[in-house]
Amino acid sequence: MTDKTNSEINLAHLMPAKARALMAGKGDEVIKQVGLDVIRGTVYDVLCGKNLRDSTETITRKRLATINAATLAMFIKGETMSPDFTEHLPSIASARLKQKLKGDERQILQWILGLTNKASQNVLRDSLDHIDQYKDDYVRICKEVVAVCEADYGVLKGTLELSPTEKAEINWYFMVELLQTIGAQTLAIRGSEKSTYGKLFERLILGSLLTILGFKLVPKTNINNPNKVFWLSSAGNKRESDATLLFQAGQGVRFDIGFIGRGNPEISLDKVSRFEREIEMGNDKWFMATIILVDTIGKRSRIVKLAEDINGCIIQMSMTYWPKQVAIELNKKIGLTHELVTMPDKEVPNYLHNKMAQLPLESFISGVLI
DSSP states (O other): OOHHHHHHOOGGGGSOHHHHHHHHTBHHHHHHHHOHHHHHHHHHHHHTTOOHHHHHHHHHHHHHHHHHHHHHHHHHHHHHHOTTHHHHHHHHHHHHHTTTOOHHHHHHHHHHTTOOHHHHHHHSTTOOTTHHHHHHHHHHHHHHHHHHHHHHHOOOOEEEEEETTEEEEEOHHHHHHHHHHHHHHHHHHHHHHHHHHHHHHHHHHHHHHHHHTTOEEOOTTOOSSOSSEEEEEEEOSSOEEEEEEEEETTEEEEEEEEOOOTTOHHHHHHHHHTOOSEEEETTEEEEEEEEEEESOOOTTOSHHHHHHHTTEEEEETTSTTHHHHHHHHHHHHHOOOOGGGTOOGGGHHHHHHHHHTTOOTHHHHTTOBO
16 A cells, blocks of 8 residues: 555544444434433432442443444454555554544544554644654554564464455454554543543433423523423533522522542532522522532531532432432422422332433433533
């Protein structure tokens, strides 16, 4: 392959479309590919006090396995296209990266060179001036590893076949390149999952919780009847709340959610300090309570007292069936009447499970990037 050919090969086109959709990070695409039942089960787990990171591990593994398998398919399709495809992969990647591409292809190109976004920033210093030198070093190391593998384990050979017309002859170089690529993409996806799932599940959990509590999701720009409604991610004068609930004229509650443990007290404190007790909407003044949801609170934390100072409270999502505590707080602060307030604890899980089965989860994230 010539340098011109290398710069023209779009590797993203060799990657199956379903896997590229998972790489794109769009909320509705993640749900579509991972499966609504899995997402619904994860939201239910969190409502029952389970840690989000533990609950999303199933989604992460499925997402990783899908993209890893698609990468193998890409290698096989490439070898079908050209017998020396794998040998030229690093050169293809470096030539394409010089074009300053974005999106899923840029991710794939970096992975082929064993890079993540962070590694690219640190190793290449966000500059492509030395990409060819990096590529040459990468190839040299791969060849050194291949030589060691052949000496220690013997000659590797065989055939991988997707179909009668799509097959690849494998050797140690093929496998080393494939494993390096999969290793980089695994690091990249694992590294980004905190932000990815945090943004996605903030909306899913708040939307599910407030709907179960009897409130209706509405666009902030179209509030005809401000009674028992809510919207997600509203921008206020002082900061953006993750959800805003209007109970009746002049009364409302802002929600802020963060999957923050006791090891990050300064973040929790910052959340509390951002809110005001009153806001103006149109010509009306609204008295707003605040409920902040965090994973856990340290034993000596000051945030509980700080929250009380702004007519708010902190609720730990690590508590079993914490949605009942939210209902109790809403009853105290705005007079909400709801069956969860007095429901025996043993009945709460089945109640939440039945309610979750009916919720339109897609409406909580429609068109939102994660």
